[in-house]
Every structure is written in structure tokens, then in C-alpha cells.
Amino acid sequence: DSGVTQTPKHLITATGQRVTLRCSPRSGDLSVYWYQQSLDQGLQFLIQYYNGEERAKGNILERFSAQQFPDLHSELNLSSLELGDSALYFCASSTRAGANEQFFGPGTRLTVL
Amino acid sequence: QKEVEQDPGPLSVPEGAIVSLNCTYSNSAFQYFMWYRQYSRKGPELLMYTYSSGNKEDGRFTAQVDKSSKYISLFIRDSQPSDSATYLCATDSNYQLIWGAGTKLIIKP
Numbered sequence: 528d529s530g531v532t533q534t535p536k537h538l539i540t541a542t543g544q545r546v547t548l549r550c551s552p553r554s555g556d557l558s559v560y561w562y563q564q565s566l567d568q569g570l571q572f573l574i575q576y577y578n579g580e581e582r583a584k585g586n587i588l589e590r591f592s593a594q595q596f597p598d599l600h601s602e603l604n605l606s607s608l609e610l611g612d613s614a615l616y617f618c619a620s621s622t623r624a625g626a627n628e629q630f631f632g633p634g635t636r637l638t639v640l
Numbered sequence: 641q642k643e644v645e646q647d648p649g650p651l652s653v654p655e656g657a658i659v660s661l662n663c664t665y666s667n668s669a670f671q672y673f674m675w676y677r678q679y680s681r682k683g684p685e686l687l688m689y690t691y692s693s694g695n696k697e698d699g700r701f702t703a704q705v706d707k708s709s710k711y712i713s714l715f716i717r718d719s720q721p722s723d724s725a726t727y728l729c730a731t732d733s734n735y736q737l738i739w740g741a742g743t744k745l746i747i748k749p
Binding site: 531560569570583631 | 672674676681682683684685686689728732734735736737739740741742
């Protein structure tokens with residue numbers, strides 16, 4: 528158990544809908560990262576927050592947004608969902624702003640029908 | 641050219657064998673190197689973390705970095721069926737991890 532929690536574990540929704548994924552980092556970690564992993568694909572970095580502020584952006588679509596709250600939990604919002612958005616979404620956390628030594632949560636499996 | 645290259649496999653070896661997993665990278669400025677293990681549909685787990693060149697050992701696992709050839713390796717001794725997973729290498733660049741594609745490893749009993 529990495530100490531990173533993600534909810535929900537599974538999410539099934541329809542095209543055009545909006546969902547919110549939630550992540551709680553390890554105690555004491557200030558950085559949160561979001562990743563997307565499609566079936567049999569590598570990890571795609573989406574976005575990083577450090578202590579409430581956006582620090583780095585990867586291949587995140589405009590339909591996706593995220594934020595980190597004062598209690599350091601983070602939410603990833605996915606809107607106007609398409610079939611291709613079906614994937615595993617992972618959250619990771621680390622103690623510092625630097626990206627090394629990230630600890631991953633169990634992921635949220637999103638299925639868009 | 642991808643910044644981190646990794647053969648996706650699968651790599652199938654008998655139980656007890658020594659496994660060698662490898663990645664190459666393109667940017668000589670990369671300093672931190674990591675190996676993660678990912679079981680099917682689970683979150684990646686940090687296995688080894690090294691800085692610059694040299695070896696690091698942890699139990700049956702040894703991580704090796706050769707900066708002169710931009711080559712990183714993970715060796716697994718006395719491989720077990722429970723080691724069957726996808727192994728991802730990664731390096732740190734500008735607050736992001738640059739990931740290899742992952743090598744699927746199968747240990748046959």
C-alpha cells in the first residue's frame with residue numbers, strides 16, 4: 528500500500544458526460560501528479576500540482592482540468608467524454624516539486640460507453 | 641526518437657534465471673533514474689531509484705546506470721513467478737518523469 532488513495536475504483540459513464548476523479552496523496556506529500564494509461568499503453572503524464580499550484584503540464588486535453596485543494600487532495604475533471612477517454616487514471620504523489628520518487632495510487636478505471 | 645527507449649517484450653524466462661531489463665535514453669543531462677514494477681491494471685510501484693552512474697542493490701534487484709552509453713539496466717536474480725509484471729524505467733526532466741514503454745516480464749514456473 529503506497530498510502531495514496533483514489534476514488535472511485537471504477538466509473539462507467541456515457542459519452543458527453545462529465546466525471547470527477549479524486550486523489551488523496553501520502554501524508555506529508557505536497558506534489559500530486561495525474562496520469563492516463565490506456566489499454567496496453569504506456570503512462571501518459573497529464574498534469575502536476577505542487578502545494579496547490581499547477582507546476583507542470585503534459586498531454587492534457589482542454590476537456591480535462593484538475594486542481595489541488597488546501598488539504599492537498601486533488602481532483603481531475605473530465606468533461607464531454609469520448610469513447611477514447613476510457614482508460615486507467617492514476618494519481619501519484621511525492622514529497623517535493625521534483626518528479627522523482629513518485630508513489631502511485633491504485634487508479635480509477637473509467638469506461639465510457 | 642523517443643527520449644527513453646524500452647523494448648516492450650514480452651520477455652519470458654524460466655524460474656530461477658537472472659533477468660536483465662534495459663532502457664536507453666537520449667539526453668545526457670538526465671541524472672535520476674527509476675525502475676517501477678506494474679502488475680496488471682495496478683498502480684506502478686517504485687522499485688529502485690538511482691542517481692547518476694553506478695550500481696544500487698536491494699535484495700534480488702540491482703539497478704545499473706552507465707551514463708557514458710546512456711544505458712540503464714535492472715537485474716533480477718533468482719527470478720520468481722511473482723516477479724511476472726511490466727517493468728517501467730523512468731528518468732526525471734523538468735518536474736516530469738519521462739517513461740519508457742515498459743517491458744512485460746513472464747517468469748515460467
